[in-house]
Amino acid sequence: MAKIIVVTSGKGGVGKTTSAAAIATGLALRGKKTVVIDFDVGLRNLDLIMGCERRVVYDLVNVIQGEAGLNQALIRDKRVDNLHILPASQTRDKDALTLEGVEKVLDTLNKDFDFIICDSPAGIERGAQLAMYFADAAIVVTNPEVSSVRDSDRILGLLASKTRRAERGEDPIQEHLLITRYNPSRVDLGDMLNLEDIREILAIDLLGLIPESEAVLRASNQGVPVTHDDDSDAGQAYADTVARLLGEEVPLRFHEYQKKSLLSRMFGGVRR
Amino acid sequence: MKLLEFLKRERKKSASVAKERLQIIVAHQRTQRGQPDYMPLLEKELLEVIRRYVQIDDDAVNITLDSEDNCSVLELNVTLPKS
Numbered sequence A: 001m002a003k004i005i006v007v008t009s010g011k012g013g014v015g016k017t018t019s020a021a022a023i024a025t026g027l028a029l030r031g032k033k034t035v036v037i038d039f040d041v042g043l044r045n046l047d048l049i050m051g052c053e054r055r056v057v058y059d060l061v062n063v064i065q066g067e068a069g070l071n072q073a074l075i076r077d078k079r080v081d082n083l084h085i086l087p088a089s090q091t092r093d094k095d096a097l098t099l100e101g102v103e104k105v106l107d108t109l110n111k112d113f114d115f116i117i118c119d120s121p122a123g124i125e126r127g128a129q130l131a132m133y134f135a136d137a138a139i140v141v142t143n144p145e146v147s148s149v150r151d152s153d154r155i156l157g158l159l160a161s162k163t164r165r166a167e168r169g170e171d172p173i174q175e176h177l178l179i180t181r182y183n184p185s186r187v188d189l190g191d192m193l194n195l196e197d198i199r200e201i202l203a204i205d206l207l208g209l210i211p212e213s214e215a216v217l218r219a220s221n222q223g224v225p226v227t228h229d230d231d232s233d234a235g236q237a238y239a240d241t242v243a244r245l246l247g248e249e250v251p252l253r254f255h256e257y258q259k260k261s262l263l264s265r266m267f268g269g270v271r272r
Numbered sequence B: 001m002k003l004l005e006f007l008k009r010e011r012k013k014s015a016s017v018a019k020e021r022l023q024i025i026v027a028h029q030r031t032q033r034g035q036p037d038y039m040p041l042l043e044k045e046l047l048e049v050i051r052r053y054v055q056i057d058d059d060a061v062n063i064t065l066d067s068e069d070n071c072s073v074l075e076l077n078v079t080l081p082k083s
Helices: A014-031 A045-051 A060-064 A099-112 A124-132 A147-161 A164-168 A184-189 A195-202 A214-222 A233-245 A263-268 B002-031 B039-050
Strands: A003-008 A034-038 A085-088 A115-117 A138-142 A174-182 A205-211 B062-066 B074-080
Touching: A003 A124, A014 A034, A014 A045, A014 A085, A014 A115, A014 A138, A014 A174, A014 A184, A014 A214, A014 A233, A034 A045, A045 A085, A045 A214, A060 A099, A060 A184, A085 A138, A099 A115, A099 A124, A115 A124, A115 A205, A124 A147, A138 A147, A138 A195, A147 A174, A147 A263, A147 B002, A195 B002, A214 A233, B039 B062
Parallel strands: A003 A115, A003 A138, A034 A085, A034 A115, A138 A174, A174 A205
Antiparallel strands: B062 B074
8 A cells, every 4th residue: 555645835836846856766765665746737847857857758648548558657767766757748738637547547556656756736726636636645845935835825725625535534634844945044034934933824744844955956957856965955854854754753954044153154165 | 233133133024024924814714714616706796785785894794604414504794884
């Protein structure tokens, strides 16, 4: 039995795909059989972040429409065993995904994997609702910024009502907060919402906190999920997040502003 | 130094303003959670109907939908101005 986790946010550009790629990679590095599915039909990008864009032959829509088998569409990750990617289609047909089709794909994957990570599109339309419908847990990616927090709250409303667990009256979806692009120095200046405020407003448990980091852009440039950059703050923060997802207690890091001394400012060089 | 502290205190504000604004809007959003999609329109049209007879403010109408065992109760609360 696989655990189905949707990575969602409502707002676009907050780091859903980066997080889905990083968390899926982290789970696979921890030995879990993991598949990460791109639900953003028409705007596929997970393949780029995972660095497998040139190996895409078939996609999720092909599988659902019976044009390809699931095994033909699944891409095996080059770097980590146990990790597979199921890309989205570039079709402009918004109705290409069906609830029954998605259910069938997830049921098949269920037998072979420990974790199924669903990378949701932005918005609250059909694609986003399909990505969350069958989930057991949700990772709500939120930036410390008003529109992102508000949209996250909207998504929490949908998770509580428009999912299979909600409709069947089963145990509710586990909701986890993942704060990304956190800048402790701006928080210290009072210019950015702090993590306690965000947690208090959204009232869900904090799974992880990813600092704003140069490593994230570097990772996406190279098509190597940032979890592989284990010297970087963001890479370590995602590894911590994955550990918590696996039930380990890991203290929070990278959330406090470290004032730099004059010397380290002068000779600190480039932070990796 | 005083000046620096002063500037810093001024800047403290933006994050706390954000927090206050969010608390209000999120609380409002949550009251609408789980409601049928037609509720905002129903509320608007009810307001229009009432306004044909009495002039009332936008926030003078408060409607809630409560679900009980096998029926739902639509509660309409209208505050009329003193005449």
